[in-house]
Amino acid sequence: MRAKSLDILLTFFMILAALLFLIPIIVTIADSFMTSGEISANYGAMFNNMNGSEQTYISENVNLKLIPDEVTVSQYRSVLTANPDYLVKFWNSVRLTVPITLFQLLVALLASYGFSRYPSKLKGIIFFAYIILMIMPYQVTLVPNFLVAKRFGLLNTRSAIILPAIFSPFSIYLLTKVMRRIPVSYIEAAKLDGANELQILMKIYAPLCKNALIAIGLLIFIDYWNMVEQPLILMSSDEAKAMQPLSVFLAQINTQDIGLAFAVGVVYMIPSLLLFLYFEDSLVDGIVSSGGIKG
C-alpha cells in the first residue's frame, strides 16, 4: 500500500514537472495566434524601458497569456507574406544547417567505419585526439577556425561556418562507439558471401547503425539550427549579416517587432519539432546505443 501511494505522489509530481517543461513551447504556439495588438498590450511593457518610447500600455505588468482573446493567423500572414526578411533568414538557416548535417554524417560514417575496423595503435592515437578535440568548446575552436577562414579568404561567407562544422568529431565519437559493438560474425558471414569492404559498409554497417545515424543527424541538425556563436564571429561584416541564420536574428526581432515574434518562433521550431516527433523512437534508441552503456 505504501508503495502505491508513493507512486501516485510521484506520478502527480511528474505531471507537474512535465507541464513546467511544456510551458515555453505551449505559450509560444498559443500566443502566435494572438493579434499583434493583444501581444503588445500584454508584453509591450517588456520593451518600454528598453527603447525609451513614450507609448503607454494597458498595464505595466507583463502578463503571460495562454489563451488569445481572438484567434487569428494574422501574425503568420505578416511573417509569410508581408515581411520577406524572416523567410530570407529562415532560408539562410536551411542553407547552413542542411549541408552541415548531411556532410558531417557522411564524413562520420566513413571515419567511424575506419576506426571500428582493424584497430591499430595509430588509429587509437588519432581517436584519442578526436576525443580531446570533441570536448573543446567554441571558445577554443573558433579561434583556429577564424584563422583558417581568414587565411583562405572564407571570412564572411557560408563556407567559413560550413567547412569546419563538417569535420566536427562529435558524431564520429558517438558512431564509432555504436559500430564497435557490431558482432564480427556478421562481417565474416558477409565476406563468405563475397561482399567487399564497401559493400560491408553500405549493406551491413549503415543499416545496423540506422537509428544511431538518425539520432546523430538530429543532434547535428538542432545544434546548428540553433547556432549563435559561429555567425557572430565568422559572418560579422555588414554584408555577411544578411546571410546570418534566423537563430541570431530572432533576438533582434523580439525587440523590434514583438507582434510577430511568436509566429516567427513557431515557424522556426516547426522543422526540428516535426523531425523530433517523427523520429523520436530512433532518436531515443540512437542516444542509448551511443551512450556509452556497455560501450
Added chain:
Amino acid sequence: MIFRKSQCGRRREKIFSNICILPSLAGVMIFFIIPFGIVVRYSLVNNPVKKEYVGMDNYKALMQNDAFRKAMQNTAFFSAIAVPLAVILSLGLAIILERNIRGKSVLRTIFLSPLMVPTASVVLVWQVLFHNNGTINQISEMFGREPVDWLSSPKGQIAIIAMFLWKNLGYNMILFMSALSNIPKDILEVAELEGAGGLYKFIHIKLRYLSPTILFVFILSMINSFKIFREVYLLTGNYPHNKLYMLQHFMNNTFNQLDYQKLSAAAVFFSLIMIVIMAVLMILESVFGKDVES
C-alpha cells in the same frame, strides 16, 4: 607475390579502412589541429607580423585582464552549479520513470522535447517569465516576496541555469534510464534476500553500475554548459549584467578588437583547463568504476 589470396584481401581491407578515415583526418588537420598550432605560436609572440618570442607575457597579461577574469569566474560558477544539477536531477527523473509510472512514454517525449526546440524560438517566453514585472515575480509577490530583477542582477545565473536544465535534462534522463535497466536484476535480488535496504542497494550496487554513464553524462553536460552563451546572448544581448558576462562574450569582444595575442592565449589556456578536467574525470571513473569492469 607470395601473399595468399586471403592475406592479400585482408591487406586491401586494412588499407580501405585507413582510407575511410582520411577525409575526416584531413579536415580535422586543416581546420583544427594545424591552425591550433598557429594559435599556440601566436600566444607566445608579441605580434603576428614581427613574431618576436615573448614567453609567457601574453598569458600574464590575460590573467591580469579584468574582463577575462570576470568571464572565467562567471563561466566556472555557472558550470560548477549547472553540470552537477543536470546529472543529479536527470538521474532522479530517470529513477522515478523506471518505477513504471503511468504515461511513461508521454512523459519521456515531453522531457526530451526541449532538446529539439531552438532556443531562439522560445526566448521571448523566458523573457516574459523572468522580466521585472514578469510571471515569476508576480507569483512570488503573491506569496509576499520581494520581486527580483532577474536578468540584470546576480540572480540572472539562476535564470540561465533553469534554461540549461530545461534543455538538457531529457537527453541525460534517457541515458540514465537505459543504464538503470541494464543493471543485472539478479544482483539486486541477491542483495534484497540478504536484507539490503533501498539506500544500500542504490549506493553500493546501482551507483557502481551507473558510474560510466554518470561520467558520460557529466562530460556531455559540461560540453553543453559552455554553449550557454546562446541563451545569454538571446536574452540579454552583447552587454549583459556583470554576472552573466561569459567567456564567449569575452572572446567576441576580443575578436572585434582583432587582438590575436589575447585571443590565442585565452584559447590555449582554456584548452589546457579542459584537458585537466577531463584527466581528473577519467581518473575518478577508473577508481569508482573499477569493480564493475568484468
